[in-house]
Amino acid sequence: NHLRHVESMAHLPSGAGRITRLNALILGEALASEEDDLVFPSEDFSRHSHVSSPHKYLEMYRRSVQDPAGFWSDIASEFYWREKWSQQVYSENFDIRKGKIKIEWFKGGMTNICYNCLDRNIESGNGDKIAIYWEGNEPGLDTSLTYNQLLARVCQLANYLKDVGVRKGDAVVIYLPMLMELPIAMLACARIGAVHSVVFAGFSAESLAQRIIDCRPKVVITCNAVRRGSKIIYLKDIVDSALLESAENGIVIDVCLTWENDSAMKKEMTKWMKGRDIWWQDVILKYPVTCDVEWVDAEGPLFLLYTSGSTGKPKGVMHTTGGYMVYTASTFKYAFDYKSTDIYWCTADCGWITGHSYVTYGPLLNGATVVVFEGAPSYPDVGRCWDIVDKYKVSIFYTAPTLVRSLMREGDEHVSRYSRKSLRVLGSVGEPINPSAWRWFFNVVGDARCPISDTWWQTETGGFMITPLPGAWPQKPGSATFPFFGVQPVIVDEKGVEIEGECSGYLCVKGSWPGAFRTLYGDHRRYETTYFSAFPGYYFSGDGCSRDKDGYYWLTGRVDDVINVSGHRIGTAEVESALVSHPQCAEAAVVGVEHEVKGQGIYAFVTLVEGVPYSDDLRKSLVMAVRNQIGAFAAPDKIHWAPGLPKTRSGKIMRRILRKIASRQLDELGDTSTLADPTVVDQLIALADC
Ligand code: WT7
Numbered sequence: 001n002h003l004r005h006v007e008s009m010a011h012l013p014s015g016a017g018r019i020t021r022l023n024a025l026i027l028g029e030a031l032a033s034e035e036d037d038l039v040f041p042s043e044d045f046s047r048h049s050h051v052s053s054p055h056k057y058l059e060m061y062r063r064s065v066q067d068p069a070g071f072w073s074d075i076a077s078e079f080y081w082r083e084k085w086s087q088q089v090y091s092e093n094f095d096i097r098k099g100k101i102k103i104e105w106f107k108g109g110m111t112n113i114c115y116n117c118l119d120r121n122i123e124s125g126n127g128d129k130i131a132i133y134w135e136g137n138e139p140g141l142d143t144s145l146t147y148n149q150l151l152a153r154v155c156q157l158a159n160y161l162k163d164v165g166v167r168k169g170d171a172v173v174i175y176l177p178m179l180m181e182l183p184i185a186m187l188a189c190a191r192i193g194a195v196h197s198v199v200f201a202g203f204s205a206e207s208l209a210q211r212i213i214d215c216r217p218k219v220v221i222t223c224n225a226v227r228r229g230s231k232i233i234y235l236k237d238i239v240d241s242a243l244l245e246s247a248e249n250g251i252v253i254d255v256c257l258t259w260e261n262d263s264a265m266k267k268e269m270t271k272w273m274k275g276r277d278i279w280w281q282d283v284i285l286k287y288p289v290t291c292d293v294e295w296v297d298a299e300g301p302l303f304l305l306y307t308s309g310s311t312g313k314p315k316g317v318m319h320t321t322g323g324y325m326v327y328t329a330s331t332f333k334y335a336f337d338y339k340s341t342d343i344y345w346c347t348a349d350c351g352w353i354t355g356h357s358y359v360t361y362g363p364l365l366n367g368a369t370v371v372v373f374e375g376a377p378s379y380p381d382v383g384r385c386w387d388i389v390d391k392y393k394v395s396i397f398y399t400a401p402t403l404v405r406s407l408m409r410e411g412d413e414h415v416s417r418y419s420r421k422s423l424r425v426l427g428s429v430g431e432p433i434n435p436s437a438w439r440w441f442f443n444v445v446g447d448a449r450c451p452i453s454d455t456w457w458q459t460e461t462g463g464f465m466i467t468p469l470p471g472a473w474p475q476k477p478g479s480a481t482f483p484f485f486g487v488q489p490v491i492v493d494e495k496g497v498e499i500e501g502e503c504s505g506y507l508c509v510k511g512s513w514p515g516a517f518r519t520l521y522g523d524h525r526r527y528e529t530t531y532f533s534a535f536p537g538y539y540f541s542g543d544g545c546s547r548d549k550d551g552y553y554w555l556t557g558r559v560d561d562v563i564n565v566s567g568h569r570i571g572t573a574e575v576e577s578a579l580v581s582h583p584q585c586a587e588a589a590v591v592g593v594e595h596e597v598k599g600q601g602i603y604a605f606v607t608l609v610e611g612v613p614y615s616d617d618l619r620k621s622l623v624m625a626v627r628n629q630i631g632a633f634a635a636p637d638k639i640h641w642a643p644g645l646p647k648t649r650s651g652k653i654m655r656r657i658l659r660k661i662a663s664r665q666l667d668e669l670g671d672t673s674t675l676a677d678p679t680v681v682d683q684l685i686a687l688a689d690c
Contacts, residue, residue: 037435038474039442041451045424049337049471057472057482064485065511071486072514076106076326079116079365082295085109085322092512094539096532100524103512105323106298113302113325114191115293117364118151130369133343133392134180137227137375139384141263145180147367150187153180155291156284157188163287164219164255168193168294171217171304175208175239177201177226178374181259181280182350183360185221190302190321193294194218197304197316200351201226203631205238207314209245211306212253214316215521219255223280225265229376236270243276257283298322304521305353307459308571309530310561316521317353317459324357324462325365327515331463331484332362335453336396336425337470343422345371345388346398352568353459354429357515358398362463377403382410386418386445397445398427398453401437402566406597408440415444425470427453430567431599432555438477456480456555458541459569460531462515465489466553479552486513489553491545496535504546506559508538561655563592563600570602570634578629579604579636582622584612589645589653590636593662601637603662605645605684614641614690638662641687644680646672657681661688 046052051060064071069089076085086108093102121129127148135142145153166172172189174196176182182198189196197215199208212220220243224236236258243253259280260267267279302321306314332338344363348354363370371392377385385407389397407414426446433441433454442452451470457463465487466480473481483489490498491505499505516539520527534540544556558564561572572590579588587607595601606622608614619639627635646657660669661684672678 037476039451039477040474041471042449045451046471049469050334051337051469051472053471054473057469061483061485065488068486068511072105072326075330076109076322079111079325079329080120081106081109081111083108083110085298090323090512090514094510094512094532095537096528097536101528101532103323103516103518104299105512105514106326109298109322110295111298111322111325112191112193112293112295113321113361113365114154114187116325117187117361118147118154119293121364121367122147122151124367126367129367131364132180132183133369133371135371135373135375135388135391136263137229137379138263139380139387143180150184152289153184154187154191155289156287157184158191158291159287160257160284161188161194161219162192162291166192166194166218168296169195169301171195171197171215173208173212173215173217173220174198175201175203175220175222175235175242176259176350177223177228177233177235177261178349178372179223179226179259179261180372181221181223183364183372186303186350186356186360187364191291191293193296193300195301195303197306198351198356199306200349200631201233201235202349202351202633204628205241205245206629207631208238208242209249210314211316212242212246213249213251214306214314215304216251217253219257220253221257221259221280223259223261224267224270226261226374227264228374229379232264234265240271240273296321299518303356305356305459307353308562308569308574310571310573312571312573312577314571314574315523315526315530317517318519318521319462319515320518323514323516325361327463327513328357328362329365331467331515332358332368333366334469335455335464335467335484336398336427338363338366338368338396340367342368342395342424343371343393344368344396344398345373345392345394346427347373347377347385347400347403348398348429353457353462354398357463378406381414382407383414383418386415386420389420389423390418393422395422395424396427397423397425398429400430400567401428401433402430402598404428404433404437404441404445405599408437408444409597412444420445420447423447423450425453426450427455429455429457431564432557433478435477442477451475454478454480456543456553460517461513462517465509465513466555476548476552479548479554481552483553484513489545490538491547492535492538496538502547502549504544504556506535507541507543507545507553507555508535509541510538512539557600558592563590563602565592565595565600565602565633566598568633570630574630575602575604575626575634575636578626578634579606579622581629582625584609584618585622585625586610587642587645589642589655589658591655591659591662593638593659595637598637602634603638603640604636605640605642605658605662607642607645640684641690642680643683643687644677646680646684647676648674649676651676661685664688 085106456466488510592600
């Protein structure tokens with residue numbers, strides 16, 4: 001079905017070496033619509049790319065959906081397998097009506113992703129190639145590791161972990177900022193078959209504790225402190241209180257391995273629990289620099305990564321080894337048109353899926369050189385990104401629309417004073433990129449020379465799902481273009497009926513792909529109800545989407561109770577539960593509103609306990625409650641006092657009305673007559689600017 005949509009595109013000229021519509025736009029000619037704005041890769045770019053034309057894409061795409069077993073086996077064969085997978089290649093039940101949802105790829109195969117990232121590349125002669133360039137928060141503070149050096153560091157840590165009793169299948173929680181030790185720790189776990197769960201170091205002690213209690217790790221890995229911009233964050237203190245809370249819930253952690261990040265804080269200043277807390281630098285150097293690999297089943301767990309859903313409890317998304325390896329490696333290669341001479345920088349943190357798939361595994365599986373940046377992109381000034389691009393000769397730069405928009409506001413001169421001539425491909429992820437930010441990224445950052453891969457995917461999908469292949473297709477600013485190989489997107493209506501051609505609706509996927517998550521840790525039922533029950537027969541993404549007349553996909557944002565703030569996914573229920581934990585808050589309802597830089601902002605309606613007066617201090621302490629329970633990135637942008645919330649007679653909060661009030665679309669409130677008490681709406685409007 002999708003094949004037909006893309007086939008209708010094949011008539012387009014390829015590699016035309018011109019930016020026709022865009023030129024029209026620069027010259028001030030009006031376009032009929034965004035859909036008509038085609039931006040072509042240069043002829044030279046296309047000619048040298050892995051997938052050089054729509055025709056080539058179609059050929060590969062056709063095979064990937066008609067013969068997935070053959071298509072993916074060929075790619076999998078590029079990696080090292082201790083034992084080959086069984087004849088069947090994959091098996092799936094994707095239809096809840098036919099029983100338990102089950103996805104398996106390369107079953108029976110035995111491999112190790114750390115071996116494939118490091119040893120395999122070293123054996124093929126790349127041991128002295130730089131694996132990681134690390135750039136510290138302070139300009140001038142930097143270091144690097146070759147593949148040989150990285151392997152040695154990974155092995156030392158792996159040996160230590162084994163020594164303290166970490167075995168295949170055990171969980172290890174990693175709570176680290178963007179130090180080299182973060183990918184090192186992930187790879188060390190993978191090497192010995194341990195399951196890492198990285199917790200973004202911006203999460204609060206309570207969120208960390210919640211995750212530790214859920215996955216019960218053998219070891220927690222952290223550092224004493226980190227500098228971010230001009231601030232110091234005392235991570236070890238946060239871990240201490242998380243471990244206290246875990247212990248109160250019966251989960252006692254015996255080992256807290258702590259990296260001494262001496263550029264932020266001296267050892268002696270760090271609070272210490274003798275016996276439990278161990279300085280990384282004190283123990284690791286004693287271990288051998290080689291470590292045998294633990295071969296794991298292709299379907300053996302690789303990692304857990306917690307993400308937000310529409311209820312309060314975070315979901316432990318579980319990825320397995322074989323399919324994830326094949327999928328992250330191939331998506332990285334094709335979507336960024338990766339070549340061995342590229343220098344790649346992704347600004348995401350390893351605490352999110354982007355940092356798993358496209359800072360660590362995807363690039364290293366390809367033997368790439370990766371820049372890891374510790375700091376904030378506007379420190380010491382807003383030119384820092386381009387300073388780093390020039391310093392390391394970055395050729396592929398992958399970031400989030402929120403960063404593009406915030407830099408765009410600062411003015412072009414902060415970009416144009418740097419050369420950026422090494423750049424070849426740009427990438428965007430995390431939320432829809434609005435066409436004006438796309439054009440600025442394209443014209444100003446990329447000098448109208450670098451295609452932009454606007455990659456749509458999710459924590460759950462493991463890797464890119466809908467993405468440009470930069471040499472193959474003309475792009476449309478704001479569209480993620482077409483599905484990756486093996487992915488069959490479908491758009492359905494409210495009833496779950498597939499709609500064809502030009503349409504909008506809910507974005508689902510038909511059939512599995514190797515990188516798909518296999519379960520939610522400890523809660524397979526929730527996996528099935530959240531993702532496979534809304535539209536039986538399909539995986540439901542939670543996103544709205546439209547497809548234009550040329551078959552291009554346009555993502556329109558979440559359709560569930562999830563807010564996307566600067567590319568960070570936050571459940572409204574999580575923020576509400578943090579607010580109502582405040583003793584003076586009786587009730588809270590949270591909605592997303594459009595935000596110029598962050599994409600969406602968090603807008604909270606708060607009803608106070610009877611008799612408590614409104615005050616700015618109270619507002620601050622409500623925001624503080626959210627920071628403490630979730631993390632600073634989830635702090636509400638606005639607290640709107642609400643004497644009452646608009647509810648139906650059965651007590652359900654009508655969020656539709658709250659969204660309209662939050663965005664001040666007061667003439668679009670719609671029918672309020674079904675409310676239990678319609679006067680609350682007027683009260684809310686009256687308090688809008690208090
Ligand atoms: C949600 C997934 C996948 C890595 C980062 C976020 C939104 C992501 C795009 C894009 C439009 C996008 C979706 C999706 N999203 N990339 N290129 N265009 N929307 O991962 O935290 O799992 O969030 O981010 O709404 O469902 P995540």
